[in-house]
Amino acid sequence: MAKYYQPEIETASQEQIRAWQNERLVEQVKHVWNDVPYYRKKMEEKGVTPDDIKSVDDLYKLPFLTKDDLREAYPYGLMGKPASECVRIQSTSGTTGKRVVAFYTQHDVDLWEDCCARAIVAVGGTKDDVCHVAYGYGLFTGGAGLHGGSHKVGCLTLPMSSGNTDRQLQFMTDLGSTIICCTPSYAAYLAESIYEKGIRDQIKLKAGIFGAEAWSEEMRRDIEEKLGIRAYDIYGLTEISGPGVSFECEAQMGMHINEDHFIAEIIDPDTGEVLPEGEKGELVFTCITKEAFPLIRYRTRDICVLSRKPCPCGRTHVKMSKPMGRSDDMLIIRGVNVFPSQIETVLIEQGYPANYQIIVDRVNNSDTFEVMVEMSPENFSDSLKKITEMEKSLVGALKAMLGIAAKVKLVAPKTIARSEGKAVRVIDKRKI
Amino acid sequence: MNIYQISVFLENRAGQLSEITKLLADNGINLRAISIAETSDYGVLRMIADDAERASSILLEQGNIISMTPVSVVAVPDRPAGLSEVLSIIAEAGIDIEYMYSLFTHADDKAYMVFRVDGEEKLSSAIKAHDMEMATKEEIGLK
Ligand SMILES: [Zn+2]
Numbered sequence: 147m148a149k150y151y152q153p154e155i156e157t158a159s160q161e162q163i164r165a166w167q168n169e170r171l172v173e174q175v176k177h178v179w180n181d182v183p184y185y186r187k188k189m190e191e192k193g194v195t196p197d198d199i200k201s202v203d204d205l206y207k208l209p210f211l212t213k214d215d216l217r218e219a220y221p222y223g224l225m226g227k228p229a230s231e232c233v234r235i236q237s238t239s240g241t242t243g244k245r246v247v248a249f250y251t252q253h254d255v256d257l258w259e260d261c262c263a264r265a266i267v268a269v270g271g272t273k274d275d276v277c278h279v280a281y282g283y284g285l286f287t288g289g290a291g292l293h294g295g296s297h298k299v300g301c302l303t304l305p306m307s308s309g310n311t312d313r314q315l316q317f318m319t320d321l322g323s324t325i326i327c328c329t330p331s332y333a334a335y336l337a338e339s340i341y342e343k344g345i346r347d348q349i350k351l352k353a354g355i356f357g358a359e360a361w362s363e364e365m366r367r368d369i370e371e372k373l374g375i376r377a378y379d380i381y382g383l384t385e386i387s388g389p390g391v392s393f394e395c396e397a398q399m400g401m402h403i404n405e406d407h408f409i410a411e412i413i414d415p416d417t418g419e420v421l422p423e424g425e426k427g428e429l430v431f432t433c434i435t436k437e438a439f440p441l442i443r444y445r446t447r448d449i450c451v452l453s454r455k456p457c458p459c460g461r462t463h464v465k466m467s468k469p470m471g472r473s474d475d476m477l478i479i480r481g482v483n484v485f486p487s488q489i490e491t492v493l494i495e496q497g498y499p500a501n502y503q504i505i506v507d508r509v510n511n512s513d514t515f516e517v518m519v520e521m522s523p524e525n526f527s528d529s530l531k532k533i534t535e536m537e538k539s540l541v542g543a544l545k546a547m548l549g550i551a552a553k554v555k556l557v558a559p560k561t562i563a564r565s566e567g568k569a570v571r572v573i574d575k576r577k578i
Numbered sequence: 579m580n581i582y583q584i585s586v587f588l589e590n591r592a593g594q595l596s597e598i599t600k601l602l603a604d605n606g607i608n609l610r611a612i613s614i615a616e617t618s619d620y621g622v623l624r625m626i627a628d629d630a631e632r633a634s635s636i637l638l639e640q641g642n643i644i645s646m647t648p649v650s651v652v653a654v655p656d657r658p659a660g661l662s663e664v665l666s667i668i669a670e671a672g673i674d675i676e677y678m679y680s681l682f683t684h685a686d687d688k689a690y691m692v693f694r695v696d697g698e699e700k701l702s703s704a705i706k707a708h709d710m711e712m713a714t715k716e717e718i719g720l721k
Contacts, residue, residue: 521587521620521643528585528647528694529676530615530622556620558589559641 149460151267151299152260155406156461160454163405163462168201170434171409175199175208177226178440184223185211185442202409205432206420210443213246213474216385221247226440237285238384238483246384249438254387255294257435261382261390261404262295268395268402268459269353269378271325273300276350278323280314280332281358283307287388288358288481292327295390301325308332311339319348326354329481330361330369330377334511337372351375357382357389358481360469362577365511366398379468385444386431392466397458400465407435410464411443412452415473426451428473429466447474477572479506480513482550486571489517489552492543496536497524503562507575516553517544518562580648581715582630583692587643588614588621595623601640607633610718611692613679626651626681626692629721650698651681651713652705653688661691664710671704673697683718690718 150156158166176196178185188209189195198207216224225232227249234250250258271277277296281288289307296303304323306314314336317323326333333356340346351373357380369377381401382389391408392401403410411420412427421427429446433439448469457465477484490500503518525536537554544552562570588594595614602609611626627633630646637644654660668675673695681690690713695701702712715721 523643523645526585526587526643527645528583528622528624530617531676533620533622534617556587556589558587558591558594559643561589 148267148272151264156264156402156463158406158462160462164202166406167409167434170406171202171205171432172196172199174432174434174440174442177437178442181226182224182440184215184219185209188215205409205411205443208432208443210418210430210445211441212445213447216246220245224441225249225438226436227251227438232438234290235285236287236290236384236388248384248387250387251437254436254438257407258291258387258390259294259298261387261393261407262291263298264295264404265355265378265380265390265393266292266295266299266301266325268393268461269325269355269376270396271296271299271301271353275299275301275324276304276322277301278304278306278314278318278326278351280306280308280326280328280336281389287382287384288327288329291382291388291390292355296325296327311336315339315343315345318351319345322350324350324352326351326375328354328356329358330356330365331359331480331508331512333369333373333377334365337369338510341372346374349373353378355380355393359478359513360576364577368511381466381469383446385439385441386433386446387436391431395457395459395461399457400453400467402457402461402463402465403452405463408433410452410466412450413445415445415447415449423452423454426470429469445473447472447476449473475572477504477506477574479515480550482548484515484548484550488547489544492540492547493519496540496543498522498540499559501559501562503571503573505573505575508577513576514553515550516555518555518557520559520562521556522559581626581651581713581720582646583649583694584625584627584630584634584637585645585647586623586625586637588616588623590616590619590621598623598637598642601636602627602633605632605636607636608719610683610720611679611681611690613677613692615677624677624679626718626720628719647694648698650693650695650701651718652691652693652701653685653711653713653717654691655710656684656686656688660689663708664691664705667704667708667710668693668695668701671700673701673704681713681718685717 179196192209232249233252238246279292283289354377366377378394380389380393382391392403394401409432411430415428429448449471450469451467453465499520505516507514608628613624615622676694678693
């Protein structure tokens with residue numbers, strides 16, 4: 147059984163990886179300088195030209211890109227190729243301003259799918275496997291990425307998409323799915339349903355690739371035990387490509403970053419300074435092979451640690467820990483990115499005070515999401531029917547803005563807890 | 579001459595109702611009627627106070643969310659089928675009742691019902707056309 151999808155790359159020496167990175171970075175910087183006026187302007191403002199970038203050691207000289215840049219440049223400002231050269235877009239949930247739209251050339255799609263194929267092979271996937279992809283299909287990168295990776299490995303691919311659990315279970319039993327790809331919370335839900343239906347002995351699953359949201363070791367053990375599989379983490383973000391930027395191997399101790407495509411740095415989120423290996427800080431990625439959406443020094447806002455300690459699996463690429471938090475206020479709820487400011491916008495539009503509180507918890511391995519909203523004089527009336535209608539309209543507007551449903555709880559004014567005069571906007575009770 | 583009802587937003591929190599009634603009692607406000615409509619998460623307390631203007635400013639001062647609504651108070655003949663007669667008059671006039679509740683105040687030969695309808699004028703004319711009466715502020719002890 148093949149252990150690696152691209153052995154010569156995945157087990158290359160550190161020197162070889164560095165050599166690829168040096169060469170590709172130099173080329174990539176020239177590419178963005180010539181083809182991405184938005185980034186060129188940033189470089190000029192910082193007084194950097196492509197001549198200053200001779201190797202990865204010079205990476206720190208380049209300006210960062212953030213989600214604010216993506217917003218400002220939306221939709222075409224950070225493209226490195228004309229639309230006629232692109233074959234695909236993928237996007238995150240969320241409305242304009244928060245939504246990320248990324249472009250791909252055929253080459254970009256190929257390399258992204260290679261990354262996902264590496265992840266599938268790393269969990270033991272071969273052409274004899276039946277790969278059940280229960281990530282959402284469509285704009286979301288989850289379905290598309292693993293689907294493409296599964297094709298590359300040669301698995302029999304089941305493009306299930308998310309939802310309709312009964313159908314998922316039927317295909318799983320009838321077609322003998324052996325690898326499942328979905329969010330960890332959906333995996334936990336499936337495990338629960340399988341247990342309830344008493345069909346565990348009809349399930350042939352051996353491994354799962356679970357990403358797009360944070361999950362704990364406890365949850366991993368729970369899923370592994372209930373499904374009788376090994377559960378692996380996968381990491382990625384639409385800005386950088388999608389799932390497969392890094393993936394877990396059999397060691398289940400951190401995720402190998404595909405360093406032939408992405409250079410990872412850890413920085414101090416406050417000063418922007420690069421931190422030495424092993425220190426905890428914000429993860430920053432530079433795409434060195436992407437053509438259509440070549441982000442340089444993109445700040446992920448994920449806080450984690452990198453490690454170059456040798457891995458028992460034989461892969462030589464640097465490993466990142468599970469993200470331990472965020473350097474901004476973004477929440478990931480049921481796999482969807484939620485910014486408190488989006489909720490604020492909706493509240494103001496709907497005539498409620500911007501004094502709110504978000505309460506997130508995890509019950510039975512699924513995220514609960516409640517927004518406490520203060521009643522306003524404008525929205526109050528003697529009619530319960532009218533208040534309920536206003537509430538429904540608020541719930542609808544939140545769903546439209548965020549892409550996921552929130553439970554709204556209307557409360558009396560000034561009842562939302564404040565600490566030291568500052569309102570506490572988010573209470574995250576999830577233990578991850 | 580309008581009679582105003584005060585509505586107060588209630589969270590589903592133990593003690594909030596008694597806090598409000600105590601606040602009003604401490605300020606010498608007398609309640610003539612009270613009714614609550616609720617969902618599992620929140621409710622609306624509706625009341626008729628003897629001094630609506632003062633009661634509302636006291637409630638507002640304490641940070642309550644309130645709303646004032648003109649309502650119709652009908653003097654219902656205190657005899658069998660009295661209420662049913664009133665309701666048929668309203669129905670025949672084609673007026674929709676959003677909600678109704680009764681006053682604590684009672685006279686020898688009549689009881690008083692608060693009606694929240696769309697079209698108070700119409701209701702008042704219909705009632706009077708059937709030789710029945712709308713309550714006056716004085717007879718139910720309102721200022
Ligand atoms: Zn490894």
